[in-house]
Amino acid sequence: LDPNYTLAHLGLAEASIQSEEYDSALAAIKQAVQLEPGNPDALWALASLYDQQLEIEDRAAKCYSDFIARFPADARVLKAQERLKALGRAPAPSPEAAAAESPAPPPPAAAGPERHLQIRKPIIRDTRTAVQAYNRGISYQRQENWDSAIYFYIRALENDDTFAAAYFNLGAVYMARRDYDLAKESYERAIELRPDVVAAYYNLALGHRELGEKESAVERLEEIIRTQPDYAAAYYVLGLIQSENRGTYEQAKTNYEKFLRLAP
Numbered sequence: 001l002d003p004n005y006t007l008a009h010l011g012l013a014e015a016s017i018q019s020e021e022y023d024s025a026l027a028a029i030k031q032a033v034q035l036e037p038g039n040p041d042a043l044w045a046l047a048s049l050y051d052q053q054l055e056i057e058d059r060a061a062k063c064y065s066d067f068i069a070r071f072p073a074d075a076r077v078l079k080a081q082e083r084l085k086a087l088g089r090a091p092a093p094s095p096e097a098a099a100a101e102s103p104a105p106p107p108p109a110a111a112g113p114e115r116h117l118q119i120r121k122p123i124i125r126d127t128r129t130a131v132q133a134y135n136r137g138i139s140y141q142r143q144e145n146w147d148s149a150i151y152f153y154i155r156a157l158e159n160d161d162t163f164a165a166a167y168f169n170l171g172a173v174y175m176a177r178r179d180y181d182l183a184k185e186s187y188e189r190a191i192e193l194r195p196d197v198v199a200a201y202y203n204l205a206l207g208h209r210e211l212g213e214k215e216s217a218v219e220r221l222e223e224i225i226r227t228q229p230d231y232a233a234a235y236y237v238l239g240l241i242q243s244e245n246r247g248t249y250e251q252a253k254t255n256y257e258k259f260l261r262l263a264p
Helices: 004-020 022-037 040-053 057-070 077-086 095-100 127-142 145-161 164-177 182-194 198-210 216-226 232-242 244-264
Strands: none
Touching: 004 022, 004 040, 022 040, 040 057, 040 077, 057 077, 095 127, 127 145, 127 164, 145 164, 164 198, 182 198, 198 216, 198 232, 216 244, 232 244
């Protein structure tokens, strides 16, 4: 009914693994990663499948390295580094070490008035053209060609402004470029269209945190916990935020303990 429903693809992958139908699992997880490249659960599932079931070490190592680079705040980074060592690969450096050895990421947008998305509303909705542009956006996003990815995601939305996945991916690209105002608005629009996509709430919370909007970040994380009380990463980031203020140390401890129970 909804080919872009990431949770369904991940559920299908899990069921396929249980049935030892690993080719089907691989296809389903790859689809999930393509639909939501900013979803850490999808990339982790792909790394685990290559590592544990398919035993394709090179691809597993590549996925673990990508995971460390893209989701440095995720607690599973430690596990990814352990697996890289076990596979005989050098673990990816920490973000701080990588910054010393690699070109610096683009600086955050200059301070000033909050910027907003500039996307023209389609006169006639053209879903086919939107999907073609979206697929090109994905291709450029994988190459980390952010400008071209943004151009094609906007083209997709100017042909179909109900394309929630395009808004989600646009948010992920803006996050990568540290354009947090635009990332935040992209995720907000994705949520308006698909309020069931938990990863959009989670990434939006991360955007709020980067902008120093801690109260908004906490609100988003608590929304996730209300609907999905087993979403471990939400407790982890809540703990991070609360650990920055001595007055909320006890709440931070509680949330870290909940995280550890869910993701030991």
